[in-house]
Amino acid sequence: MSQNQTENTTQPESLVQIRGLYKKFNISGDFLDQLKFKGGKIVREQEHVHAINGVSLDVHKGEALCVVGESGCGKSTVARTVMGLLTPSGGTISYRGERIDHLDDKALLPYRKKMQMIFQNPYASLNPRMTIGQTLEEPVRLHNPDWNAQQVRDKVHEVMFSVGIDPSWADRFAHEFSGGQRQRISIARALAVDPEFIVADEPISALDVSIQAQVLNLLMDAQEKRNLTYLFITHDLAVVEHFGTRVAVMYLGSLCELAPTKTLFATPRHPYTKALLSAIPRLQDDRPEPIKLTGEVPTPVNLPSGCVFHGRCPYVTDRCKQEIPKLITTSEGGQVACHAVEEGRI
Structure with missing residues (x-):
């Protein structure tokens, strides 16, 4: 434990702090409904x-x-709430x-x-009525009102x-570009105001596989050159293994596990994380069989009591059905919300 504490003291400063985050959407209709x-x-x-x-x-x-x-x-909802596009419920x-x-x-x-x-989606996030130059100039002008036209263009x-x-393509419209080029333009728009924190909501999932690596490398180069911090939302675990510093695993709006990338992939602790990682295709003859979860994902309208994963977990006990698990620090330096791990059953 002392080693983990030593590591924590040398960690970079916390840029964004999310505490007890809740978000719910009313689906009841209007008053008469x-x-x-x-x-x-x-x-x-x-x-x-x-x-x-409660993330x-x-x-x-x-x-x-x-x-x-x-x-x-709830991955994208976390992203949009952090950015202020959605108002948190708590x-x-x-x-x-x-x-x-x-x-x-x-x-x-x-x-x-x-x-x-x-x-x-780069097809939906760019204004079809604006040229690429206008799209990129707009945030620069907004955040630098004292700049002249030449400074903005530069x-x-x-x-x-x-x-x-x-840069000579600035007079073209978004529909004249491919998906990969549009996503590059979206990245350029985000970088145009010299931010220090970027939320990327599945930025490569709408792109061809051949283009995904190029866009990922672009994001990694930008991080290195501009000292950026990313909150990266994805469902592609191969991307996470290549790109991520730490990984947060979510299930039905709750945080299951949080750990450094290498630690999570080497020694996953939460039963859901183990099942998730076992589904990654591997070119190995002796790879273990994928873990098959039984049951269905519960509806987020009527959340189950206790641990939200208890209906599909092979290690479930009565405590799991009644008490919501809290994040505890593991010996590997990560955090996991699981009664079975806390009790030493797995």
Whole structure:
């Protein structure tokens, strides 16, 4: 334990702090839709999708923290809530120790320059009515109102060149580019204001496999040259192994496991993480059989009691069904939320 504590003291500073984050979406419809007739009385019933349930994370300066999990586990909701595109239902989000989740648009403006986002779909995230030059100039002008036109153009040309896009293409529209080129333009837009923190929400999942490696390498080069910090959302574990500094595993809106990348892939502790990693295709004759989980993923509308994974876990006990597990530090230096690990059963 003392070794882990020593390692923690030498870690980079915490850039983004997420504490007890909750997000739920009301799916009850309007007021009249919520009224039901039960037991001779009119009652109002509301239903919510519980997308994030008490997630706490620190993003360290200079790292690439990857958030993984299957579709619907809340990865993208975490990304959008951190960026202020969604308002949290509970918990706090802080940047360099300053709370930002409750700020209005004007108060958030200085943080917008430091925090940028790359979206999943480059076909939808670029304005089809604006040229690439206009798309890239807009954030530069917004965040640098004292710059003249030549300074703005020089910045746009510099950032286009840095992502492998010819500056002479600035007068073209988004539809004239391929998917990979559009994503490069999206990355250029994020880099144009010289941020220090970037949220990348599955930035390569909409691209051809042959282009994915190029875009990943571009992100890694930008991180090295610009000292960027990434919160990287993905479901591709091969990308995580290549790109991530640490990995956070989510299931049904809850954080299951958090560990350095090498530690997680070498010694996964949570039963869900083990099943997830066992599904990675490997070209090995002696590789173990993939772990087959039984049961269905519960609905986020009616969350199960206790551990959200207990319905599919082979190590489930009565405690798992009743008590929500808390993150505990493991001997390998990671954190895991599992009663079976805490009790030494696995």
